[in-house]
Amino acid sequence: MQRLKLVLAGILFASSTTIAADDSNNFDVSGFARVVAGYLDESKASYEGYDDSLSLSEQSLLGVQAEYSFNEQLSVAAQLLAHSGDSRDSGVEWLYLRYEPSPNWRFKLGRLRTPIFQYSDILDVGFAYPWITPPQQIYSAYLFSNYEGATATYRQYYSGFNFDFEVFLGMFDETENYAGLIVPVKADPLAGFVFKSRHDAVQLHASYIRTNDFSTVVAEFDQFANILRSAGFQESADSLALKGRVEVMLGGLNYDSVDYFASTEWMRISSDVLLVPKTDSFYVTVGANLAPFQVHFTYASSSAEYDTIENEVPLGINPQLDALHFQYDTFIDNLPLDTLDSATVGVRYDLNSSVALKADVSWLDTKPDERGFFVINDASFDREAVLYQIAVEWVF
Amino acid sequence: MRIFAALVMQALLAVSANADTQNIVVITHQKHAGIELTRNEIKNLFMGGVSTQQLEPLALKPGADARLIFNTKILGLTESRVQSYWAQMHFSGRNKPPQEFETVEALLAYIQKNPNAVGYLPAEIELSDDFVVIYATQ
Numbered sequence: 001m002q003r004l005k006l007v008l009a010g011i012l013f014a015s016s017t018t019i020a021a022d023d024s025n026n027f028d029v030s031g032f033a034r035v036v037a038g039y040l041d042e043s044k045a046s047y048e049g050y051d052d053s054l055s056l057s058e059q060s061l062l063g064v065q066a067e068y069s070f071n072e073q074l075s076v077a078a079q080l081l082a083h084s085g086d087s088r089d090s091g092v093e094w095l096y097l098r099y100e101p102s103p104n105w106r107f108k109l110g111r112l113r114t115p116i117f118q119y120s121d122i123l124d125v126g127f128a129y130p131w132i133t134p135p136q137q138i139y140s141a142y143l144f145s146n147y148e149g150a151t152a153t154y155r156q157y158y159s160g161f162n163f164d165f166e167v168f169l170g171m172f173d174e175t176e177n178y179a180g181l182i183v184p185v186k187a188d189p190l191a192g193f194v195f196k197s198r199h200d201a202v203q204l205h206a207s208y209i210r211t212n213d214f215s216t217v218v219a220e221f222d223q224f225a226n227i228l229r230s231a232g233f234q235e236s237a238d239s240l241a242l243k244g245r246v247e248v249m250l251g252g253l254n255y256d257s258v259d260y261f262a263s264t265e266w267m268r269i270s271s272d273v274l275l276v277p278k279t280d281s282f283y284v285t286v287g288a289n290l291a292p293f294q295v296h297f298t299y300a301s302s303s304a305e306y307d308t309i310e311n312e313v314p315l316g317i318n319p320q321l322d323a324l325h326f327q328y329d330t331f332i333d334n335l336p337l338d339t340l341d342s343a344t345v346g347v348r349y350d351l352n353s354s355v356a357l358k359a360d361v362s363w364l365d366t367k368p369d370e371r372g373f374f375v376i377n378d379a380s381f382d383r384e385a386v387l388y389q390i391a392v393e394w395v396f
Numbered sequence: 397m398r399i400f401a402a403l404v405m406q407a408l409l410a411v412s413a414n415a416d417t418q419n420i421v422v423i424t425h426q427k428h429a430g431i432e433l434t435r436n437e438i439k440n441l442f443m444g445g446v447s448t449q450q451l452e453p454l455a456l457k458p459g460a461d462a463r464l465i466f467n468t469k470i471l472g473l474t475e476s477r478v479q480s481y482w483a484q485m486h487f488s489g490r491n492k493p494p495q496e497f498e499t500v501e502a503l504l505a506y507i508q509k510n511p512n513a514v515g516y517l518p519a520e521i522e523l524s525d526d527f528v529v530i531y532a533t534q
Binding site: 030032063065077079094096098103104106108113115119121122125127128129130155156157160162198199200201256257258261289291292294348350352353354356395 | 434436437439440443445446447448450458467468472473474475476477479480481483484486487488489490
């Protein structure tokens with residue numbers, strides 16, 4: 001894969017150096033930028049990096065896309081991202097070769113963004129969606145943001161209906177932030193499909209992504225599993241395994257008219273990896289177009305749970321086993337859960353065809369003892385907070 | 397605040413009045429005389445969908461009255477949603493927006509040279525025999 005990246009980068013740079021002599025129509029540079037300011041009215045926790053001091057650095061970014069077309073069928077593209085947030089790496093987001101032998105078929109090869117949610121492949125392009133932060137119950141639980149591999153798309157139009165069917169296959173190998181832990185995550189192979197259909201103002205979207213070989217490494221899990229195993233509790237030790245199957249199913253529906261718009265996405269994550277709990281999430285957005293303004297309201301909810309695992313370690317035999325029994329219970333109980341209900345009201349003002357201003361207010365509410373996407377600094381946090389955000393979105 | 401709200405309302409009324417009373421025609425080269433497209437087929441073509449006739453859509457620049465009417469009556473979208481849609485298509489490497497023209501004259505000149513191109517313009521403009529109307533809004 002490293003070699004593939006180098007080859008693609010080589011092609012891009014070789015082609016960019018020839019543009020001066022070549023037809024400049026074949027080379028296209030465009031970009032997007034956003035400056036987002038946010039404030040959370042809570043001192044005992046932070047949410048998506050926001051706390052009770054005004055911050056401009058959590059989501060502000062600049063992206064540049066360079067594209068070179070060899071001919072009508074073949075092109076190479078790269079997207080470079082400079083991100084100000086701590087949780088995101090700057091660098092090459094996309095780097096791919098695109099081949100379109102006919103209007104019906106499109107193939108891409110390289111480093112790509114996973115397209116399974118409605119906005120997952122343009123999450124950084126805030127100009128493309130109404131909110132400042134897309135509903136985190138879906139978009140933050142986003143397990144595999146990129147992959148290295150190949151994708152094929154077939155497109156067709158039939159009697160008023162537009163169809164898009166995409167299959168992809170690749171691998172994911174990145175450092176991720178799970179449950180507050182920074183861990184290496186690998187999914188190889190990773191495969192999925194996306195189906196989209198549009199009929200006039202309505203668009204339907206269904207997708208599925210699966211890996212049978214998800215793996216991550218968390219030292220604490222391994223150490224505790226080893227203790228359980230050496231004490232003879234194989235099943236309990238196996239319950240802490242960090243390898244296995246992960247699948248994500250998603251359905252979405254959109255309505256877009258001159259006066260109103262509405263969208264909903266529903267997602268289910270299922271897995272046999274302890275670190276990835278069973279999750280059901282959805283959001284519903286309704287909005288009105290009052291050109292050049294848009295006002296919108298979103299309700300989003302997620303619920304997550306771990307498989308109930310029976311504690312194999314018996315009580316009452318000896319104090320060491322009693323301690324191990326309680327240690328296992330505490331370990332499982334302390335696994336964080338991201339159950340969150342939120343309501344967001346927002347307004348967008350399109351200054352012109354490439355700049356938009358936005359303001360959003362989100363009321364966040366999670367269950368006592370659960371994490372709900374917050375980073376909790378003080379256990380007495382009442383699990384309720386309000387996030388205020390304003391943003392400038394720009395495409396060029 | 398009240399003045400601001402009044403200004404917004406006035407702008408909204410002006411926009412909708414404009415879009416409601418005026419019409420556009422969708423045209424192509426007379427080489428394609430006889431073809432007729434439904435509103436849905438034109439929407440599909442101008443949103444980058446696959447077209448069986450391999451036609452090339454052409455647009456007017458944002459701000460043109462005919463573009464506003466086209467957005468409202470054919471695409472069923474506001475300019476802001478159109479721009480958002482193309483940002484999504486472009487930065488996900490899926491599609492490019494139609495080529496845009498500053499003036500109707502430039503658009504007609506392009507169609508004259510490229511008979512597979514399809515564009516729109518205000519219904520009241522008189523057309524030479526080089527062009528045919530394939531759809532008219534009402």
